[in-house]
Amino acid sequence: MSAMWRIAREEWRLWARSRVVLLAGLIIAVLIVVTSVLTALRVTAEAERRADRQASAEATFFAQPDRHPHRMVHYGHYAFRTPPPLAAFDPGVDAVTGQSIFLEGHRQNTAMFADTRAGADLGGCAALTPANIYQLLLPLLLIVIGHGVVLRERESGTLAVLLAQGQSGRAIAGGKALALAGIAGVFLLPLAGLALFTAARAEASQASAAAALVAGYGLYLAVWCALVLAVSLWVRQRSVALGLLVLIWLLVALIVPRVAINTASAMIDAPGKIESDLVMLSQQRKLGDGHNAADPAFDALQKQVLEQYEAQSVEELPINWRGVVAGYSEQKLTAMMNAFAEDRMRREASQSRIVTWFGLASPTLAIGAASRTLAGTDLATHHRFLRESEGLRFDFVQGLNDLHAKALTYADDAARSTDSAAEQRTRVNAASWRLLDAFRFAPDPAEVRAARALLPLMVLLGWLVVLGGAIGAGARRLRP
Amino acid sequence: MNALLREARFLAKDRGAVLWIVLALLLSAAATGFGIAEVREQRQTIAALLAEDAKDRANAISKHDAWGDAAYDAFHLTYAPPSDFAFAALGQRDTAPWLHRVRMLSLESQIHEADTANADFGLIGRFDFAFLAAAVAPLLLILLLHDLRAGERVAGRHDWLVASAGTPRRLWLPRAGVRFGGLALALLVPFWIGAAIEGAGFGAALAASALVVGSLAAWWAIIAVVGRRNASPPALLAALVGIWLMLALLIPAAARAGIEAAVPVPDGAEILMLQRDAVNDAWDKPKAATMTPFLARHPEWRALGTVEKPFEWKWYYAFQQVGDQQAEPIVTAYRQGRLARDRAAGWAALLSPAALTERGLERLAGTDTRAMIAYEDRVRAFHARLRAFHYPLFFRDPPYDPVVLDGLPRYDPAP
Structure with missing residues (x-):
């Protein structure tokens, strides 16, 4: 143990004296600090802004004047996806998905106004977040610092001396691993600080997600340390080792993730909303139009409601038949829209699962998936937002349809387009708009997110085990 | 011409260089x-x-x-x-x-x-051709060219080669040129085939090719300037990767953040x-x-x-x-x-x-x-x-x- 410790300490001393290492480390450290602060400020401001917007959308809805309830169905409401606290580290899909969604009757709208649509386009790599730096740049730093960790000793002849002194290959490899792990550990500190900071400001459940995030990145950096060490053990020349590691980085960090996207897109066809809406529309026509209570599709419903109230015609009903139709068709339509929406989300989730399985070829993909999941900024969280806002939409629309059925008479409702007095009587008291529920979006609970992140984290662990084996084997056959 | 043929023969025997060029070809085809x-x-x-x-x-x-x-x-x-x-x-x-x-x-x-x-x-x-040409290809060029001089220095042939070549340009230009051309062709040939299949206009394909070759040439110039320094191949490679990081990642990201802050x-x-x-x-x-x-x-x-x-x-x-x-x-x-x-x-x-x-x-x-x-x-x-x-x-x-x-x-x- 003490031999390993001494070897590691020697390595650190050497790095501390190297201007290249210090400069590279300093640049990365500054980058981490600057992007962390900037991203945290931006995300916090954004979270506040969207929370304000959400509250003001509710206030505006409540403040609407007396109206026909169906007007309020079309007046609609907004749901905003407020970013969770850990989005300050990994904003994830927040920038590419719309942040707000307009909720109204008979329609499921898409989330609109993604940041990227108004962004300055400077190519595919032009987004720096703390998560990106950890995923892309830190491995590169470990490569530049560590590729010679064993080869340096070999090329300067000190490896032979070490071995001759009776140090086992395993002790040498262990010491070098410790040295690299020390560097990785130092660079984990800002992340740990950020995690502590967010955990302290958010509710307790965020703390476990933040801890898992730090552990996940620890695992990821450990994989890169192991890779660097394994290459340094197995390759005989420094220049070859560095070239090989840069190539691996290029493949793992830049190429495989994008190829995974291409593959997922080519393997699973996820129709866009317009495409699936068109298929749905042809089915919807068969259901009948909720605006037109005389539509033949409602005959069966009419028979049933007339029987229930023992009435001969819709005019005799104690409730407003038009409101009944509106509620009934909204329910039918929503069931169908949800079936299509679920199918779309299922396909997108399978695409993203394919991408996650590519983590077997790229630890960067695996940590990316785990990181977004734990931070609550992954695709599944966006889908949760879509589902929850749909629940909100359905509830207030049906609440209004219920008012439409019970608070006004059929005769007035039918005459309102031509008779101003009837039109006045169909206006419902504005106090009724309070039926709208408050909406504050929050991602899945931390345990659910942790469970979802388990697969990519296991993939990372698998990488570490395999590379650990390679290091063990390389250490055993270590010769000068 | 002889120099180019000679360098092409050398290139064919350089397994590392052939690997980068074949990789570029595969990536471009994909x-x-x-x-x-x-x-x-x-x-x-x-x-x-x-x-x-x-x-x-x-x-x-x-x-x-x-x-x-x-x-x-x-x-x-x-x-x-x-x-x-x-x-x-x-x-x-x-x-x-x-x-x-x-x-x-x-x-x-x-x-x-x-x-x-x-x-x-x-x-x-x-992973489209634009990303390959803009971000990945420069890194492949760096891997291909960074140790042209330093490699010979390590092998102890540098001074002898320079002395026997007459002017250094007659030595390094064909050597780097053959590698540069190999990489550019590996990138562009699948792209040209794709453009022919898709029926893309000749002008657009030509402009795109010029753009790709031009930006690679800029990277070549950077590599040549850095490669002159009397340092070991790993040190040169590390420095060039740092420059790549700066130009391909950090400057665009910083510019983007700056623009988005400045232009509301x-x-x-x-x-x-x-x-x-x-x-x-x-x-x-x-x-x-x-x-x-x-x-x-x-x-x-x-x-x-x-x-x-x-x-x-x-x-x-x-x-x-x-x-x-x-x-x-x-x-x-x-x-x-x-x-x-x-x-x-x-x-x-x-x-x-x-x-x-x-x-x-x-x-x-x-x-x-x-x-x-x-x-x-x-x-x-x-x-x-x-x-x-x-x-x-x-x-x-x-x-x-x-x-x-x-x-x-x-x-x-x-x-």
Whole structure:
């Protein structure tokens, strides 16, 4: 143990004296600090802004004047996806998905106004977040610092001396691993600080997600340390080792993730909303139009409601038949829209699962998936937002349809387009708009997110085990 | 010529160099293949949707007996088909919508709908030729060329080689040139094949090739300057990777953050809220509150512009348009802000060969921000034609005749 410790300490001393290492480390450290602060400020401001917007959308809805309830169905409401606290580290899909969604009757709208649509386009790599730096740049730093960790000793002849002194290959490899792990550990500190900071400001459940995030990145950096060490053990020349590691980085960090996207897109066809809406529309026509209570599709419903109230015609009903139709068709339509929406989300989730399985070829993909999941900024969280806002939409629309059925008479409702007095009587008291529920979006609970992140984290662990084996084997056959 | 042949023979025996060049060839073939597959899928989607869209509209119109109802239910597909060069740079097509279905209602409530692909696609990005040429190829060139001199130094041949070659240029230029040419050909040949398959214009393919070779040449110059230093190959490689990181990643990212801070764009959600309130308040306001601003924009309907009943279609569609009119200032600011950011990004890209290449290829492919905004403009123009077609029907209100609707404007995707 003490031999390993001494070897590691020697390595650190050497790095501390190297201007290249210090400069590279300093640049990365500054980058981490600057992007962390900037991203945290931006995300916090954004979270506040969207929370304000959400509250003001509710206030505006409540403040609407007396109206026909169906007007309020079309007046609609907004749901905003407020970013969770850990989005300050990994904003994830927040920038590419719309942040707000307009909720109204008979329609499921898409989330609109993604940041990227108004962004300055400077190519595919032009987004720096703390998560990106950890995923892309830190491995590169470990490569530049560590590729010679064993080869340096070999090329300067000190490896032979070490071995001759009776140090086992395993002790040498262990010491070098410790040295690299020390560097990785130092660079984990800002992340740990950020995690502590967010955990302290958010509710307790965020703390476990933040801890898992730090552990996940620890695992990821450990994989890169192991890779660097394994290459340094197995390759005989420094220049070859560095070239090989840069190539691996290029493949793992830049190429495989994008190829995974291409593959997922080519393997699973996820129709866009317009495409699936068109298929749905042809089915919807068969259901009948909720605006037109005389539509033949409602005959069966009419028979049933007339029987229930023992009435001969819709005019005799104690409730407003038009409101009944509106509620009934909204329910039918929503069931169908949800079936299509679920199918779309299922396909997108399978695409993203394919991408996650590519983590077997790229630890960067695996940590990316785990990181977004734990931070609550992954695709599944966006889908949760879509589902929850749909629940909100359905509830207030049906609440209004219920008012439409019970608070006004059929005769007035039918005459309102031509008779101003009837039109006045169909206006419902504005106090009724309070039926709208408050909406504050929050991602899945931390345990659910942790469970979802388990697969990519296991993939990372698998990488570490395999590379650990390679290091063990390389250490055993270590010769000068 | 002899020097080039000699260097080509050397290159064939250099396993490392051959590996990088073969890798570039494979990556370029993959990027081109994926790009063509995606573009074809998008074209198929559009073709299928066009057929469905016509059927749906005919069905919607057939069920009505008033101009206003028919207009309410008749959707029209608008789309931006991928250009024949889009396979090389899919650009904004993963994050910006290129399909809409619009109808006679307020356009602002429809045009911002985002029918985009899986969010992970937009976040991670596709592996297309533009990314390969802009970000990956320079790194391959660095791996290929960084140790030309230093490698010979390590082998102890450097001074002897220089001395026997006469001038250093006769030695290093052919050697680097053969490697550079090999890499450029490995990148471009699959791309040319793809361009031929897709029928991309010769001019665009030529411009793209020039752009790729030009940016690689810039990287070559950087490598040559750094490679002169008397340092070990690993030190040179580390320095060059640092420069690559700076030029391909950090400068674009910093420029983007700076531009987005310096050039404000109004919050899009405000457009919608303003438009929604304008449209919905109209129900409760006197009819004149709608008709006055509408008739100010459309004086030709002044004679027929009085609304007597609590509900008339001409009034209904007039307040849809007035809703758009009220949102106009902020819509204009949103559009101008995006264009201003894109212009600034164009200048900033001069600092980064990677960003310059990617933007250049997106421009050629019609998948850049400007092209996506141009598509939005076409949708707006189409909506204006739609309104111009319907207003006489709403205001004069001739007897309903579905045959008239055969003359509905058709969306023309051509730029």
